Amino acid sequence: MKIAIGLDIGGTNTELAWVNSKGEILKHLKLKTKNFPKPEQLVENVGNAILEGNNEFSSDKILGLGIGAPNGNYYNGSIEFAPNLGWKGIIYLAELFKQKIKLPTKLTNDANAAAYAEMLYGGAKNMQNFLVVTLGTGLGSGIIVNGEMLYGSTGFAGELGHTVVDYNGRTCGCGRKGCLETYASATGIVRTVNDYLATTKESSTLKKLTNIESKDIFLAAMQNDNIAIKSINYTGEILGKHLSDYVALFSPEAIFLTGGLAKAHQLLIPPTQKAMNKQMLNIFQNTVKILPSQLINQNAGLLGAAAMIMK
Amino acid sequence: MKIAIGLDIGGTNTELAWVNSKGEILKHLKLKTKNFPKPEQLVENVGNAILEGNNEFSSDKILGLGIGAPNGNYYNGSIEFAPNLGWKGIIYLAELFKQKIKLPTKLTNDANAAAYAEMLYGGAKNMQNFLVVTLGTGLGSGIIVNGEMLYGSTGFAGELGHTVVDYNGRTCGCGRKGCLETYASATGIVRTVNDYLATTKESSTLKKLTNIESKDIFLAAMQNDNIAIKSINYTGEILGKHLSDYVALFSPEAIFLTGGLAKAHQLLIPPTQKAMNKQMLNIFQNTVKILPSQLINQNAGLLGAAAMIMK
Numbered sequence: 191m192k193i194a195i196g197l198d199i200g201g202t203n204t205e206l207a208w209v210n211s212k213g214e215i216l217k218h219l220k221l222k223t224k225n226f227p228k229p230e231q232l233v234e235n236v237g238n239a240i241l242e243g244n245n246e247f248s249s250d251k252i253l254g255l256g257i258g259a260p261n262g263n264y265y266n267g268s269i270e271f272a273p274n275l276g277w278k279g280i281i282y283l284a285e286l287f288k289q290k291i292k293l294p295t296k297l298t299n300d301a302n303a304a305a306y307a308e309m310l311y312g313g314a315k316n317m318q319n320f321l322v323v324t325l326g327t328g329l330g331s332g333i334i335v336n337g338e339m340l341y342g343s344t345g346f347a348g349e350l351g352h353t354v355v356d357y358n359g360r361t362c363g364c365g366r367k368g369c370l371e372t373y374a375s376a377t378g379i380v381r382t383v384n385d386y387l388a389t390t391k392e393s394s395t396l397k398k399l400t401n402i403e404s405k406d407i408f409l410a411a412m413q414n415d416n417i418a419i420k421s422i423n424y425t426g427e428i429l430g431k432h433l434s435d436y437v438a439l440f441s442p443e444a445i446f447l448t449g450g451l452a453k454a455h456q457l458l459i460p461p462t463q464k465a466m467n468k469q470m471l472n473i474f475q476n477t478v479k480i481l482p483s484q485l486i487n488q489n490a491g492l493l494g495a496a497a498m499i500m501k
Numbered sequence: 502m503k504i505a506i507g508l509d510i511g512g513t514n515t516e517l518a519w520v521n522s523k524g525e526i527l528k529h530l531k532l533k534t535k536n537f538p539k540p541e542q543l544v545e546n547v548g549n550a551i552l553e554g555n556n557e558f559s560s561d562k563i564l565g566l567g568i569g570a571p572n573g574n575y576y577n578g579s580i581e582f583a584p585n586l587g588w589k590g591i592i593y594l595a596e597l598f599k600q601k602i603k604l605p606t607k608l609t610n611d612a613n614a615a616a617y618a619e620m621l622y623g624g625a626k627n628m629q630n631f632l633v634v635t636l637g638t639g640l641g642s643g644i645i646v647n648g649e650m651l652y653g654s655t656g657f658a659g660e661l662g663h664t665v666v667d668y669n670g671r672t673c674g675c676g677r678k679g680c681l682e683t684y685a686s687a688t689g690i691v692r693t694v695n696d697y698l699a700t701t702k703e704s705s706t707l708k709k710l711t712n713i714e715s716k717d718i719f720l721a722a723m724q725n726d727n728i729a730i731k732s733i734n735y736t737g738e739i740l741g742k743h744l745s746d747y748v749a750l751f752s753p754e755a756i757f758l759t760g761g762l763a764k765a766h767q768l769l770i771p772p773t774q775k776a777m778n779k780q781m782l783n784i785f786q787n788t789v790k791i792l793p794s795q796l797i798n799q800n801a802g803l804l805g806a807a808a809m810i811m812k
Contacts, residue, residue, distance in 0.1 A: 318654070319653050335646045335651055336649050336651075338647050341647075342753060343628075343753060344784070346752055346785065347630075347751055348750065349749040349782060353750065364783065431668070435664040436750075440653050440658055441657055441658035442653065469668075471675055471677070472676070473655070473657050473660075474657065477655050
């Protein structure tokens, strides 16, 4: 049996898994990223875990290691200036792992990994052109064109979250204003709710909370809280309107939503699809669907890191 | 010698050429598109010209026919609802030509053809990721990703001109509002000048003209006409600002400008580049140049139609 090893490095958790060609996880380890203040410590520790784990699969063909990480650069196998990881500068992590475990190693960013996962193990199995949009703390995307990941000349292509909705809009972590991710993300919807709460006299169960999270908003919306519903609709409208632009550019078969905010896809997709269709250029009408990721309840980044190697 | 035949069908002129692998035109015919009220008449007439012309190249290997046309669909070999050609509905032109001339025939839209030309014969010879933006009556684009044309699932991908600058902006021929091409195109800059002229008391040589064209604006700008200069700068600012979004999506090595409006690239590129750099996301700073097409004084659509076959 062919096996690929996936490593998903996140701000909080780092997960490691041995995955087969069907996307089944055969062995799974979870670590705290903060236990490795230096990347060399992570390589040493996780590398040893890989070498040890591989012994359990001595009769199988282990193809290599795929790594998904924030600010990952596929071309360089590097993590570049990742504020969430607390590692400084440019770290050539793929090369460090390759030396340690003596197996082919590739690295990509977490949103691209999610797109690899959708392609191999999820809803995009027979698609040549599709987008995966991850709505988490920020908005990431993996864009597949002609069956291949779009990396562009730098390796950083696909920054959908930093295309601009409003040049005078909300300040973004990137230092500019009005980026899509300041509206359409788990963080963005919380900002929207807080904006409404600051200006409305309407009652809302959300007013009682001191630190609102996106899941609180969905729970409130299910109980018909008007502020929560308005905030979800507003998020969907902005996202959908701008997705119509990306359809004009990429003409994908489907757009898959994933990440924390997408877990409430029953509430989020209808206003998003409606806004997208309303704004869509004629020739693209009815050519594209917005779908929840088929892997939405799994760690798509982890599966995708393995899928990149399996592919 | 290998030869490809290129056919460029425009609203006014239809051009036919036999092109070698260096992009040299060996034989060239020009026809009036209006002489063919029905597409079958064009196929009959141009088809006969091709069969006759091929006799001159009997010792060469003629690879086939490439067609560039407005609203061309690569997948279907069709021209679909092209208002400028006066032909109705969907016309499967590639198939009609194939039957007539018994040679492999492909069809694409005119902006994609320009991108093929830049890739094979122009400034993008060694590039895997680049954009060609044609600033003519509208704004068209050809987008190359991983060395391949981006067609998307429908064949219509790359509609940069119909991504939206301002949802409450200028009405567009597509029925929506504020599309990029209503600002950044030969037609767009004329609208900008007319807007300025309607509201200013400033003197301008352009006030004397009854039917302003983009070239009048450039001539006036060269003579330091302030309205003309302001209009070019405004066009460049809108174009550049939005190109920074497309860089975030595609991360191209270069963006080539072509078409009527780009003939004044000495005036247009500086404000465009400045606005793009100002708005650019950090990681893409200094990764992409805006360049005039190397084929700006040739018929890139015609060369590109041939290049599609040569490739």
